[in-house]
Amino acid sequence: MNYFAEDHPYAPLIPIKKRIFDEHSKYQHIEVYETEDLGNMLVLDGAVQLTDKDNFIYHEMITYPALAISKKSDDVLIIGGGDGGTAKEVLKFNKHANVELVDIDEKVIEVSKRFFPEVSSALNKINVVIDDGIEFVKRSDKKRDIIIVDSTDPTPLAEGLFSKEFYEYAHKLSSILVAQTDSPISNRKAHLKAIDNMKKVFKYVYTYLAYIPTYPGSLFSFSIGMDEELGEINDIDIKTRYYSKERFLVSMNDFTKDIME
Numbered sequence: 723m724n725y726f727a728e729d730h731p732y733a734p735l736i737p738i739k740k741r742i743f744d745e746h747s748k749y750q751h752i753e754v755y756e757t758e759d760l761g762n763m764l765v766l767d768g769a770v771q772l773t774d775k776d777n778f779i780y781h782e783m784i785t786y787p788a789l790a791i792s793k794k795s796d797d798v799l800i801i802g803g804g805d806g807g808t809a810k811e812v813l814k815f816n817k818h819a820n821v822e823l824v825d826i827d828e829k830v831i832e833v834s835k836r837f838f839p840e841v842s843s844a845l846n847k848i849n850v851v852i853d854d855g856i857e858f859v860k861r862s863d864k865k866r867d868i869i870i871v872d873s874t875d876p877t878p879l880a881e882g883l884f885s886k887e888f889y890e891y892a893h894k895l896s897s898i899l900v901a902q903t904d905s906p907i908s909n910r911k912a913h914l915k916a917i918d919n920m921k922k923v924f925k926y927v928y929t930y931l932a933y934i935p936t937y938p939g940s941l942f943s944f945s946i947g948m949d950e951e952l953g954e955i956n957d958i959d960i961k962t963r964y965y966s967k968e969r970f971l972v973s974m975n976d977f978t979k980d981i982m983e
């Protein structure tokens with residue numbers, strides 16, 4: 723049996739059948755594998771982004787906590803997220819929402835539509851902009867109810883999306899921002915740096931965890947920056963597979979502080 727594994731000491735071995743796409747875009751190396759058990763798998767610059775089978779964990783957890791907290795979700799900006807999974811969950815929550823997605827790499831969008839049709843189904847229902855997310859936010863003056871930063875890990879292509887400067891640009895547009903903040907196990911330095919930068923901009927920052935089996939270390943984090951203290955979390959009238967209010971609240975108790983510091 724053949725396996726795929728990221729070049730990372732915490733990476734899982736993922737059984738694969740074959741590689742079905744392999745191409746370099748202007749920005750990154752894009753691969754798609756047909757796996758033994760997880761359906762198709764998207765890999766960017768050697769790092770697993772999603773699989774057909776477990777992507778719902780990431781996409782539910784990057785969207786529903788902020789959507790449940792916010793008083794409004796009529797205008798949502800997604801930075802990154804070219805696979806379309808985050809947009810799909812936003813529209814499940816509010817089918818009338820004005821969703822704008824900004825991704826730098828058009829090829830990722832094309833590949834997602836071709837190999838992940840279910841995940842990417844929302845891309846034809848929203849406004850998609852091909853642009854550098856940092857520059858887009860820097861130029862924009864349009865207020866948003868929520869900004870979701872669905873980026874890759876802080877590689878040279880995406881590291882600016884974890885910076886204090888980017889969070890400042892975004893904060894001018896929205897009082898609620900949610901971003902993936904990497905793994906407290908497998909990439910703790912980047913995890914803590916992203917949270918620290920967010921805390922320099924937003925008055926309140928809440929970090930929470932999710933288990934994503936195809937990511938190095940399996941434990942992954944997201945952080946919500948807000949101008950107001952966390953109050954009522956609204957119930958959502960959607961059938962979810964991973965997210966729940968209880969799981970979200972419990973996951974804010976970061977046990978890694980006791981074992982990693």
